[in-house]
Amino acid sequence: MMTNLFSVFDPSSSIFNWSLNWLSTLIGLLLIPSLYWFMPSRYHIIWNNIMITLHKEFKTLLGPSSHSGTTLMFISLFSLILFNNFLGLFPYIFTSTSHLTLTLSLALPLWLSFMIYGWINHTQHMFAHLVPQGTPSVLMPFMVCIETISNMIRPGTLAVRLTANMIAGHLLMTLLGNTGPSLSSIFISLLIISQIALLVLESAVAIIQSYVFAVLSTLYSSEVN
Template sequence: MTNLFSVFDPSSSILNISFNWMSTFTGLLMIPPMYWFMPSRYQIIWNNILLTLHKEFKTLLGPTGHKGSSFVFISMFSLILFNNFMGLFPYIFTSTSHLTMTLTFALPLWLSFMIYGWINHTQHMFAHLVPQGTPAILMPFMVCIETISNIIRPGTLAVRLAANMIAGHLLLTLLGNTGPSMTYYLTLMLIIGQIALLILESAVAIIQSYVFAVLSTLYSSEVN
């Protein structure tokens, strides 16, 4: 089991510098073409995606949301999506499958929402602890449940993303390792299965980055 999970650990290094995390920064190479005078087709498609997300996040944030705050979630979506896709290439470490990365996203965001909410909208935050229409007897229990569910939010955000990234890659690795011991026909079926899993993983990469960004936006909208 240790050998199996060592695939997902940032262990390879050059001069004691962890080399696996380098894939996270390769996205910076894609930024210069954005400043060209004539946008490329890739740039037009990407702009359309970001515009759609911007409209959706603005709707989720509502009229009370701060102007420009949707761009924070769009940037986060872009970074997570890029890292999820990078992990599908051979010999590239998926940084979003590590809790170091996912918790770094989730925890500061949630903490900033909580600090902002409790300082500026204290009464509103207290009101959120008891859902509307709760009987007086159940109120203490509801406060406990709501408090716990609020505290575990950054953990669920981080673990959801990391677990989904690990699960698919682990399945691909396990199936791929059985290849050499198989017959010709079974290997052919295995290749078809691996391609299908790879397509599924591509969909998961998009969905998980979208889910992370949308849930962060919803947590933000609750504070206002």
């Protein structure tokens, strides 16, 4: 019996007391199309087109001064979050992106590496970012405080945004699903239709949130160059 509404996200599966929940993070590796076929499948062609489109967009966001191969890191980040978001929609698969343990583990090292690199190599540029252009002299101390705080909370907002969006949809689907046994046949058909609509919405959210996470990480890295 469910003692807490959020217990649907709790780790539960184990073999010999070994928790297997976080292994679902690696299942996405099986969904990446293999390269050993002579003739690429439609899935392979679609995935390649997505990667090429993302590479061009991230390259534009990073600017001409970016190092070669930087976009691969953000494309890999997008792929990891996308696969985990989608796998969480399947029954009995642990949604790892609904936990701050994973999302903070992705956001915090990225933000820290950007900050360390920026402050060591481009110190004047980082100081200039604290005061937006055209700020009056009276407001400069306040703007420095505001910009510093907004910079400090970036990894938290990245992590919480992804976690909250994953939890919200799953909770709504769980709440609606639990009302099924007490409804009449007419309302059950309406419930199934609403659940299918929510599933489509959650699929869109899974794509959008992984894209937002990757794009914001790219923008944060472009600021330190």
